[in-house]
Every structure is written in C-alpha cells, then in structure tokens.
Amino acid sequence: MSRRLREIRQELFGDHGGPELARRLNLPARTWYNYETGVTVPAEVLLSFIQLTGTSPTYLVSGEGARYLGAGEDRQTADLSPVELIRRGLEKLERERAAQSASPVGESKSASGRECHEFQSVPVFPPEELMRPTLDPKRAEGRVLAYPQWFPHPAETIAVRVADDSMAPILAEGSVVAIDRSETDPEALQGKLVAARSEEKLVIRWLDLSGRHLILRPNQPGRDHPLAAVELDELPADFLIGRVVWSWSRFGEA
Template identity: 25%
Template sequence: MKLRLDKPSREAIGSRVREIRLFNQLEQTQLAGQAGLSQAIISQYEKGLTEISLSFIRFLADSFGVSGDWLIFGAGASPFERAQKQIDVRLPADAGPAAKKKRKRDGYCGIPLVDPRAAASPGKIRAEKISVWEILPVQQVSGRTNLVALDIKAEWVKNMNPPFRAGSRAVVDRGDKAITPDAYYAVNTLSRKAPSSEASVNAIRRLSRSGQRLWFVEDRPSGDFEHLDMKTGDRIEDIVIGRIIWVWQKLA
C-alpha cells in the first residue's frame, strides 16, 4: 500500500528519508539493499518523484528508531538534530581481502560536497552540512582519505588559470597541508581576522614559504603577491585547508 500524497508532501518525506540515510552513513545502494528495493526507487523516494510505500515507512521506523509521525508529517524535532551526530568523512581503510576485492570491483567512492566553512572545520562534518555525495573513481583519489568537495566561487580564483573557474567543483585533501611549488591549495587568508569557529575557504592559490613568510601565489598576478608573515601562535593548519587533488567543470 502506498501513501497518496501531493508532490510537496512527497518531497518533504523524501528529504527526511535522505536525512536518515546520510545520518547513518549509507549510500542509496546500501539502503536499498537493506530494504529489499532498487537504488532507483530510493532515489525516486528521496526526490519525491513517486508515492512512498507504507512498508518502507515501517522499515525505516523499525530499523532506524524514528517515529512514523515524524517521517510522514514532520511532527516534532528531527531526531538527528537532537543527536547532532557527526560523520567521519575519511574513507574507510580496506578491512581485508574481501573489502579489497569489492573496492577494486566497484572502483568508486563517495566524497561529501560541503560549504566553505564546513570544509575549513577540523575533523568530522555534520550530516546536515553535506549537500550531496560526489561519486568519484577510486584511482582519482590515489589512496587519500580526508576528502571534501567544494563548489568554486569566482572571488576565490581571480587571476587563476583554468580549470580554476567559477562553477567548477574541486576535491580537497584536508589531510595534505605540505607545501610544494607545483600544487594548488584551498586556503583561509583571513585566519587572523576571524575566530577559528568562523574559519572558511576564501581563496585557491599556489603557495610558497620563505622563513616565516607565506606567499599566496596567483597564476596571472596583477600586482604584488599577497602574503602573510606568520607570528608566534600562527598555525599552518589554520591557513591551509588542504591540497586540491582534482577539479572538474560541472555539467549544466
């Protein structure tokens, strides 16, 4: 039996289904497997494109400890907002031969797309900060772990060459802050002007360090390079958010 609902109601339920899935760190295929459905059906449920079945509502309530009233009507506060669970975005290490075989076969991994402030926050990222999961080939991340994806803003890449342009999307390795001359980095050049709780990516640059001076290098400089003279207490971790390992232009 399916719930006969209008499109806005279906979309609202779909957003709560997605919230459950992200909170529990599941891909659509994983949730589909647990529920005995196809990934396509889960995708349609989350987008509100099809009427959701009562059996699936019961499955979610029984499996994840949420109430039917919240799932269907949005009654009360989200159980996930109350819990404020955080997701460890690091890719899990292979657990053994079976895991290695599966990764080799599947060949893909999920990278969370987040906003600039969430990217600059250390460690874990809350589920509600993740817009979507970018699915990328494993070979593109080259064994890296602490990865996030960002939508590039125009003001970040002024005087930078393609592929760094507004509308592109970049993958940032937050675990790689070692400065090398041929690499590009997501940086927080305003690290001294805002508290650490408000840290945010605000530029993409090449970097060069000379003693205590850190240079933010543009590809097509229009004047003097911006730089920061590091003082006692300044940490490179607060300035360099991470190395950019992949950039691509989003499809329209």
C-alpha cells in the first residue's frame, strides 16, 4: 500500500508534492513520508486520502482494478461517503479473493491457499497488562481479526488500545494498535512507531536515536506529552515492548 500511496501522490502532486498533500490532509509532512515508507496508515487518514484524491479503495487496498473512481461500477459510488467507499472496497476485495481461492469440484485447496484467506485473531490487552513481566492470555479484553500477511510475526503480535491523544491525528485516542513483540532492537527501530514502558506506563511513540540516547517522541510534543529520553547504556531489558505494525480506528462520519 505504501508504494501505491507514493505513486498516487507523485501523479497528482508531483515528485516534491508530499508537503502539499500532507497540508491538505492536516498532517506534518514527515508523517506523510513515513506512510510512504511503510509506517501503518490509520483508517481516518486513508478515508481522507480517498476523498481528496478520488482513489479507488479496491485499488488502494489490493492494487487491482482502476486506480481512480470513474466508469462502470465506480460511477455508481460517486455519491457515497468515504466511510462507505472504503467499506465497499474491502468487501469487493474479499469477494474477489474468495472467488480466486475456489477450487474445481473434486480438488482440495492447498494449505497455502487456506492460510492466505484465513484471519488472524489478535488478543487485545488493557495497557496496564503490558506493564507486567509476562502476559496472561486470560486477561485479554477482546480480540480483533486481520489478515496474517499484515503481520510479519503473527505468533508474536498482540494488540492494545491507545489510552491518550499523544499520537493524534495519526492515532486517535481509543484506537487499537497491533504490536510485534519480536522487534525490540533500538537500532532497527529508528524512526519507527513503537510501544514502550516509560515512567511506569505504556506509551506509543516514535523512536529516534540521538547519540547515546533513545528518544520517545509523541506526534505533537507539548506540556501534556513531552519528549522522553533514555541513555542506551541504561536502557532496561524490557523497556521496548515492540514495533507497532498496524492500527484499527473507529469509523466515523465527518
């Protein structure tokens, strides 16, 4: 998806049009460029992008079909809200995948085919539970479903609900983020969105390395959400919980 976002931005706004697109989406330019390099894109941003550019949700999600809303079936969706557009795009993608995975009579599906179309169930834990040394599966407060291919290491992926607005507008308060616990090397997480145990609470922040310091940066630093710096030599072994690899947000009409 990040490649398609970049291609559409270049086509509509030019090679140096990232800042202008970011301005129209009410985002910092750096945040948009992070999306183009693979950082998780929140649902609200995708909806705004679709509304602004006229991109087909099916193309954006799967890379298939027409790039922009236009002729045929897409014309019938011209008056739909962005929420309904992306919902229909996802539904269409799922129907197409199901049709492609159907086997002729008498033939069984391959194991890889089944795996491609099954959902991964990710447990959602309260933030305070991630502060414990070990996770008790019985303490999960719910589950979310997603495609396994969205997660590099499904068995090591858990989810938690964002407790504040420190990462808005990228992650609204109440969003659910998936965390890959297999990725905890600060050097490999430079510039990535991470979950960490900071000042006895769970935080979701950008990770920056500066000299011998690890910096946890909220999306909009301020009095309520200041930068946090930790010396790498003094970094606790369990300081980093993992990398944020996906997010779910409540759909809402503007």
